[in-house]
Amino acid sequence: MAIVLAVFFILVLYDLQRFIRKKKQAKVYIIYFFLMAASLTVSLLLAAGKRPASPAQWIEGIFKMIGVVK
């Protein structure tokens, strides 16, 4: 878990100093942190052994719900 945090910390630090230097738009920060936060959350859950339901299962559920797949 510590390795996961360290990797994300390095990645964010590397990009953040570039964004600040180049004065990026606010929407760049928003989408960047949204994607990174989602990745970090899933990574921590996976590292803790608590695998959440995956998008493949969601997609399968949707197809079952509309009757495409039995």
Added chain:
Amino acid sequence: MEKERISSVQLFLLLIGFLIGSTVILHPTSTVKNDAWMAIILGCAGGALLMMVYVAIALLNPSRTLVEILKDRLGKFVGTAVSILYIWYFIHLASLVFRNYGEFITTATFPETPMVVVIGLFAVILVYAINSGIEIMARLCELFVPVIPAVFLIISLSLIKVTDFTAFLPILENGIAPVLKAAVSFATFPFGETIAFLMVFPHLNKKEDLKKTVSMSLLFKLVLSLLIFFRDSSVLGADLMDRATFETHMTALLIPGLNVEPLVDINLLIGGGVKISICLYAAVKALSQVLGINDYRDLTTAVATFSVVLSIWIYENILEMFRWVDKIWHFYSLSFQVIIPLLLLFLSLKKRKEPSKDGLKAKQQRNRRLHLSPHYKNNLKGKTNIDKKH
């Protein structure tokens, strides 16, 4: 759009790398055993139709990316919503190839290394390539993609003595239905996935070569797939080929007195690398266009990180991945590869037939100016004089 241009040869090699992709290790037609060659031919025919639809869309909307076409044809709101779905699809596709790569490397080459390390290190290199731009990616393809057929030749020629040329008989043992199912699989994976190239086609320097380039890459893929099938089938036999997870790897292991296993890894690195790069490039570019961000490079790291995490998260193990691909993938990809592109083609053709109101008004004004201009009157006089003389 940034002024990056790629030549027809570079696009051809990008397409070859993409089409080969993870089919270096996985054959979508191997379920039909002896009849896979028929499924390959039929699948290629279906794939050709799909790719021609994408080419037609690109030619009807020159210099426009998929996102711009969607926004233009479906309206801003619906176009943006569909674009977001495509962004998800490209990220999902990249994560699938990442997973294939990780599974293969941790099963065959580095069994002690955690999969996330293998995928993560690969992603770092690919992010660097994507941030360098499509031109650099295309130049890298010029350098690396020719290695794939060379490796194929080395493995095939080394096995020329270990072959049984009757291995692909009898024909149609289980009827035509499984062959058609495998052909559909082959048409959607990998041909239908070239929808991602609608984000790359605007960079082609000679638009008139697009159809020829795509056709050539299709033909190359067809020939290579058939040769790989005949080689693997004649070396392994249909039954073993059906049961093996990675057929090409197993074939390479059978070469007497020679270990060419790393060559298969190299092929996967190149093919998989090209495919993931294109998918991630398409996703990042589409995302930046949807949000109105000037430089797509700002989001490459975040999207690639998400894709790596998704590749680990999405399936618990390789068997679940195969089950999902076999059961769900066709229905899932149908809308992205067939329904939406056909709708776009129909709308693009409709738009071309009916000239826009602005265009019509401009044409009328031009005609009026032309009729009033003295130059036009003089021309008209000259013409009538010539007619009289005659």
